[in-house]
Amino acid sequence: MGGVVDTLRQGGSAVTVVETTGPRDAERLAALAASGALTEGVIPDAVVASGGDGTINEVVNGLLAAPLLSPPALGLIPLGTANVLAAELGLPTGAADLARTLAGAAPRVIHAGRANGRLFTMMAGVGLDAHVVEGVDPIVKRRLGKGAYFLESLAQIARWPSPRYRVTLWDAAGRDSVHDVASCIVAKGHFYGGRFVCAPDARLDVSGFQVCLFLEGGRLAALAYGAALVTGQLARWGADAARAARGGLGYRVVPAVRVRIEGPLGDPVQGDGDTIGRLPVDMETAAPFSVLAPPLRPVSQLR
Template identity: 45%
Template sequence: MSISCAPTAIAEPTAAPRRVLVIHNPTAGRHKRKRLQDVIDRLERLGAAVVCRETRMRGDAEDFAALASPDTCDAVVAAGGDGTVNEVLNGLGRGPGGVALGVIPLGTANVLACEIGLDPKDCDQIARTIAFGHARHVHVGVANRRRFLLMAGAGLDAHVVAGVNIALKRRTGKLAYVVESLKQAVGYDFPVLGIRADGVEYEGRMVVACKGRFYGGPFVAAPDASLEAPKLDVCILPNSGIGGVVRYGLALPMGRLSELPEVQVVSARSILITGPRGAPVQGDGDIVARLPAEISVGDDTVELICPD
């Protein structure tokens, strides 16, 4: 099948392969388009019915997902990065329900793929997961009425997400975030953020409310976080300046961030973050809200297709 994309159809994971609507973000790059085509070819060989729709502008993925109906498809699959997954997730929240969420990881960090154990380069694993994989019942976070699956945060990381050079990101991947982090660390004033977590007051210079364990790729920020649990693991980082950025930047890839003595990790159902009004809040690697931000997790759920 060629990638000349339109709406979808699917079935139950048990015996029959699913009917799948793939929503593809074409900014992923040519070599990743080849990977997408490989996954689609494998899905069709497994007997899955596949329809692909290609986004042309921001918001398309959300609109396409909102139109997905369980009468015509079993799963909507986001083919792109974590931002594309976030758009699809929000579209499913507007739709009729009963449609599962899947992913073909084609992005820079692919944090969701790390979280569920999906190898971005293993096209066979990806195709088999989408066609037959188990659907996990996961609780969704909400930041100022915008859904997120993995994390939402304010402070330096949100400013980095807001300011990263998209052209550089497409050429260099994660290096673009390192460059922007260093730029922001020099010019950013690290204002104090107020955090009220289930009624308890905290302060920090950066805060990330985690639904999953991973942050920025294969780096564990909140080791006890769980997609299935109706709770947030809130990481509160108090240090500012280039020293704090370097300290946290070294601890994260070593899996030591939550072990630093000044870092607090608290569990909560809801938090309120206050700080400079209008400052950005990132969710799943895209800007999804502005301060002040109410972030919570409750009964809102999605069926997330995962490897067995």
């Protein structure tokens, strides 16, 4: 982070650095920053989140909770394990290039999702996905990074009871459909868990969701879905129902503007890599906001 901040200051930008002290502190500080409380009453042009997807999620929740008609733009200095939002936005990785983006990029409007009142920027999920997120040991995560999720996935699969979830989707015309699934990921962006793709047509700058429905339960199916994800097959299954059937696994990606998920009462709901709620959960698109990033790439370039 220091290199980015130094470059910004050398270029004439006024930067105030505030450190977090614990969980949800980034949310509190972002709300204060958006209102000018940390900059002597001056509303900043941007509030920059320096950290991983969990920190960014907190900052977005704080930023959009501020009582402002037009909150400051969100900027990112990605430092975490997966940095999925940064990848989705196509942010550069070098300190100098990232500083130039923060100082000079035209704000881009994107849409967050809302799950029982809690915002998420990239994805929310229930089922195995959410149990893995909740089960990861923070100490192991700091030591192993993404490896901690791989180990926890194996541990969860070994004891997975294969519950079922009822997912109700509403399209833009208000028509509803009901699906019985083993797991579900509600995607705002096309990347998942780093650079893996499960919803190729998901776009941050479009209202609504691409809902990934994993139909088959059981340990073997969970392993097969995981293998398909990391090898790039899952996205192709979602685009070709016949291919999914030939592969022996049920997988669909369905667009929706509203989502309700029911299942075991109190089951975790993950959003952007952290637990953000419990079942049952209702999701809809939140108000749009601005982010400092290069122009969003066409869908054809995201596949």
